[in-house]
Each structure stands twice: as C-alpha cells, then as structure tokens.
Amino acid sequence: MFLNQTSQYALRAMAGLIVADQNGPMKSKDLAQTTEIPSHYLSKIMRKMVEAGFVESKKGHGGGFILKKPLEQIRIIDVLNAAGFDMDEQPCVFGWDQCSDCNPCPLHPVWKRLKESFNEWAFNTTMEDIRKENRLLIDMKFSQKS
Amino acid sequence: MFLNQTSQYALRAMAGLIVADQNGPMKSKDLAQTTEIPSHYLSKIMRKMVEAGFVESKKGHGGGFILKKPLEQIRIIDVLNAAGFDMDEQPCVFGWDQCSDCNPCPLHPVWKRLKESFNEWAFNTTMEDIRKENRLLIDMKFSQKS
DNA sequence: TATTCAATAGACTTGTGAATCTATTGAAAT
DNA sequence: ATTTCAATAGATTCACAAGTCTATTGAATA
Numbered sequence: 001m002f003l004n005q006t007s008q009y010a011l012r013a014m015a016g017l018i019v020a021d022q023n024g025p026m027k028s029k030d031l032a033q034t035t036e037i038p039s040h041y042l043s044k045i046m047r048k049m050v051e052a053g054f055v056e057s058k059k060g061h062g063g064g065f066i067l068k069k070p071l072e073q074i075r076i077i078d079v080l081n082a083a084g085f086d087m088d089e090q091p092c093v094f095g096w097d098q099c100s101d102c103n104p105c106p107l108h109p110v111w112k113r114l115k116e117s118f119n120e121w122a123f124n125t126t127m128e129d130i131r132k133e134n135r136l137l138i139d140m141k142f143s144q145k146s
Numbered sequence: 147m148f149l150n151q152t153s154q155y156a157l158r159a160m161a162g163l164i165v166a167d168q169n170g171p172m173k174s175k176d177l178a179q180t181t182e183i184p185s186h187y188l189s190k191i192m193r194k195m196v197e198a199g200f201v202e203s204k205k206g207h208g209g210g211f212i213l214k215k216p217l218e219q220i221r222i223i224d225v226l227n228a229a230g231f232d233m234d235e236q237p238c239v240f241g242w243d244q245c246s247d248c249n250p251c252p253l254h255p256v257w258k259r260l261k262e263s264f265n266e267w268a269f270n271t272t273m274e275d276i277r278k279e280n281r282l283l284i285d286m287k288f289s290q291k292s
Numbered sequence: 293t294a295t296t297c298a299a300t301a302g303a304c305t306t307g308t309g310a311a312t313c314t315a316t317t318g319a320a321a322t
Numbered sequence: 323a324t325t326t327c328a329a330t331a332g333a334t335t336c337a338c339a340a341g342t343c344t345a346t347t348g349a350a351t352a
Contacts (some may be wrong), residue, residue: 002240005241005340008240008241011240029298043300044300044301058349059349060348060349064298093148095149110264114257117253118239174329184310186311186312193331203329205317205319205330206321207328210328
C-alpha cells in the first residue's frame with residue numbers, strides 16, 4: 001500500500017480510541033481487538049502517540065490509554081508524523097530522487113498533485129472530523145494487503 | 147518508491163539496452179555496469195524480458211541480449227507486467243481493499259486519477275519514445291531510496 | 293503490605309523482496 | 323575436441339519492516 005503498515009495502524013488506533021469513547025482509559029488489549037492490530041505491536045505504536053502528546057497512558061489496575069488533547073487539535077498529519085511517516089520524503093513514481101519541477105520524470109505532475117492533495121487533506125483533517133464521520137478509517141481494519 | 151525495485155530495474159535495463167544500440171548482443175555484465183543494477187539480479191530480470199519476447203538471449207562466446215521486437219511494439223506497460231507489476235493491483239492510499247467508487251476512502255479520487263494517468267502513460271508510451279527522448283529512465287540510475 | 297493489573301523496554305523471531313553465489317548448460321572460436 | 327565465454331537455474335544469504343516474547347515498572351485495590 002501507500003502508507004506503511006505502521007502508520008496505517010497509527011491512524012486506525014487513534015480512530016479506534018476516539019470512537020470507543022468510553023468513560024475510563026482504554027486498555028491496549030481491547031483497542032487491539034477492535035482495531036485488529038497485533039496487540040504487542042500496537043503497544044509500541046501507542047507509545048509514540050503518548051510521546052507526541054495525543055494520549056496519556058496509565059499503568060496498572062484500571063489503566064490504559066486516554067485522550068489528552070481535544071480532538072480538533074489532533075491533525076491526521078501529526079499522527080502520521082508521530083508514526084514516522086512523511087509524505088514529502090516519498091520518492092517519485094520511479095524512485096528517481098532527482099525528480100523535481102525543473103527536472104521532472106514522466107509522471108511528475110500527477111505525482112505532485114497526489115502528494116499535495118494528500119498533504120492538504122492530512123493537514124486540514126482532524127480527529128474530530130474522523131469522529132463525526134465515523135465510517136472513515138475504522139473500516140480500514142478490513143484491509144488486507146500490505 | 148512507487149514501483150518496486152524489480153520493475154524499476156526492468157525499465158532501466160530495457161532503456162539501457164536500446165540506448166546502447168550496439169551492433170552485436172549486449173552482455174549482461176556490461177548492461178549491469180551502465181545501468182548500475184546488480185549483475186546477477188539483472189540476469190534474472192532479463193530472463194523475464196526474454197520470456198516476454200522483448201529480447202533474445204544468446205549463450206556463449208559473443209553472446210548476450212539483443213532486441214527481438216521493434217521498439218514501437220514494446221510498451222512500458224508490457225515491460226512492467228512482464229516484471230510482475232500491475233498498477234491495478236496496487237491497494238489504495240490506506241491499504242483499504244474495500245476502497246472503490248461506491249465506497250471511497252478519503253483520498254480515493256486523487257488516487258484514482260494517479261492510477262489512470264499512470265496506466266495511460268504506460269500504455270501509450272513505447273520503448274521507441276524512450277529512445278527518442280533518451281534523457282528519460284536512463285537517468286533514473288541515479289535514484290537511491292528504495 | 294501483598295496482589296493484581298496493564299504499560300513499557302528491549303531482546304528476539306518472522307516474513308519478504310532484494311541480492312548473491314555456485315554449478316550447469318549451451319554456443320562460439322581455436 | 324577443447325577451451326572459453328556468457329546465460330541460466332536454483333539454493334542461499336541479506337536487510338529491513340513487522341510482529342512476538344519476556345521481564346520489569348508503576349499504579350490501583352484489597
């Protein structure tokens with residue numbers, strides 16, 4: 001796929017967390033179950049979300065993960081960056097790293113448009129938008145190919 | 147990058163072969179050198195090109211690879227397919243395999259446009275076009291990231 | 293205090309595409 | 323015929339992302 005597995009998981013995990021919307025913290029194990037992400041691997045990803053300041057983690061009895069920031073302040077692009085993904089680092093269609101506006105590969109224009117659209121979307125969409133339209137991203141757990 | 151390493155190599159190898167334009171067959175080793183593709187790996191890819199009928203291979207003294215078809219009859223899309231790449235199999239931006247016109251992911255339209263552009267280009271561009279504009283694809287050997 | 297629960301760190305394993313190595317086959321040249 | 327050259331097959335290795343396992347830490351409950 002386009003995003004790597006890890007960043008896709010990150011999006012899904014965050015989406016899963018906000019849609020759950022329970023009163024207390026959500027356990028990693030439960031989140032893993034609803035999102036269908038391998039639980040130990042999810043833990044690692046959630047650690048990154050904690051470090052980025054999106055969620056808080058509580059150890060011990062009754063612990064788990066809980067949102068720390070208002071949803072409107074968590075942009076998709078931030079989640080992706082926290083997971084280590086950066087669209088601008090993605091090489092062009094041909095993997096040609098010289099590809100640029102002055103020295104374009106045959107598909108440079110389309111590629112550029114895709115990147116721009118992606119970035120614009122990721123920048124302007126927050127987790128609040130995701131919550132409102134809860135079809136998005138949650139359903140992504142049905143995806144298969146890597 | 148977008149294409150996998152193997153299909154990028156395939157394009158570059160074919161481009162390298164036609165641009166070389168020498169009288170006799172071109173040795174795998176020489177082709178590997180000009181295209182900067184690991185030579186043993188190139189052999190395998192060339193095998194696929196032989197099987198696809200684009201080139202002929204001659205063993206032994208003075209052997210190597212030589213074009214079998216007229217350049218106008220070798221389309222980029224055929225080379226890619228022979229190398230095992232199929233744009234239509236590429237999952238959507240989110241790796242969401244349910245993504246379709248009726249059930250689109252947030253970036254479905256842009257993604258679709260990219261795929262279409264790519265396919266159109268790959269279908270309508272032949273190796274003859276590559277030869278004419280010999281900047282293309284050859285320079286790709288400078289690419290780095292995988 | 294003792295127990296139980298759940299995140300965490302970090303070592304370890306797995307899976308896969310890419311790359312390498314070795315032995316074999318087939319063809320030209322001498 | 324023998325030698326030499328170059329593609330080929332297929333086993334093996336490598337690199338890296340993804341996934342797993344185990345022991346530890348910290349917090350709540352009893």
